[in-house]
Amino acid sequence: MDDIIQGIRILLLCILSGQLMYGFLIVLFEETMTNFYALGIxxxxNNLFQKITNLFMLVTIGSGYHIYLKLRKYSWLIRKFLFLIALFIQAIAFVIIYKTIYGVLKVIFL
Known part of the structure; x- marks a missing residue:
């Protein structure tokens, strides 16, 4: 049972940290990273394969892209500042989500 908890914990850490790292890459390489995401969805x-591909992209790296799209109407400097604030808030939320899910898993399996 401990192996199941550790596996889920590592998977959760990979997904949450991947979301944040892609967000920071958007801060650094703005158009390149947003174009990469747009090409991947x-x-x-039209079919199940495309829907699964879109879901995979959304779950692994999609949050930064969608936040960035909401901030596109602002000027470059304000957009960067707001996006960094959003990433900081997202990091705090991810820590809370991680601790909550890990705590629930420990209660369920141990």
Whole structure:
């Protein structure tokens, strides 16, 4: 049972840290990273494979891209500042989510 908890914990850490790291890459390489994400999704998805691909992209690196799209209407400097604040808040939220899920898993399996 301990191996299951550790496996889920590592998977959760990878997903949450991947989301944050992609957000920081958007701060550094703005258009390149948003174009990479846009090339990786299907608009609109026509079949199950495309829907699964879109879901995978959203779960692994999608939060930074969607936050960035909301901030695109601001000037460059304000957008960067607001995006860094959003990433800081997201990091705090991810720590809370991680601790909550890990605590629930420990209660369930141990």
């Amino acid at each position: 299907y608009e609109p998805p």
